[in-house]
Amino acid sequence: MEHQYKGMSYWETHFHNKLDQNVTIPKLMKRRALEHPSKDAYIVRPKPGPRQHITFRNLLRDAQLLATAFQEDLGLKKGDFVIIAGDTSLEWILCDLACAISGIITIRCRVSLLTKDILMRIIKDNNVQVLFFHPGIKGEFLEFLHNCLPTK
Secondary structure, eight states: OOOOTTTSOOOOOOOOOOTTTTHHHHHHHHHHHHOTTTSEEEEOOOOOOOEEEEHHHHHHHHHHHHHHHHHHHHOOOOEEEEEEEESSHHHHHHHHHHHHTTTTTTEEEGGGOOOHOOOOOOOHHHHHEEEEEEOOOOOOHHHHHEEEESSO
8 A cells, every 4th residue: 555655754553452551652763763774763854954864773873872871971860850942853852762761751842932930940840950952052042041040
């Protein structure tokens, strides 16, 4: 059967049976990386810029490396809270998947919607350990963070 998205990355969703409650996103990614290592997992089009492609194999590999760095270099552990601030990008996707692999709980925030009060409430209510933001964020947001966040 020809699918209308032939050649594009997609997951078939034929749920005729009950969903397995033990399946997690990291487990699904591992399965896809084994089944379709060279197939695109994500195609992201940053504004401005060309499309970025990443295969299931490379996405899983990069996310696992990042998960290890989160644990070993930042000392993050299962159950810790982090904020991911920024627009959807390949870096955001990798960061989110690395957190899922590590059992780190993510709070996703759009930079344009953050105020000092909202950010401070999120940090306080969840004992946030780390705030990740896209390296392309400059100027006003960095100044905003500098004014909001406590220094150690």
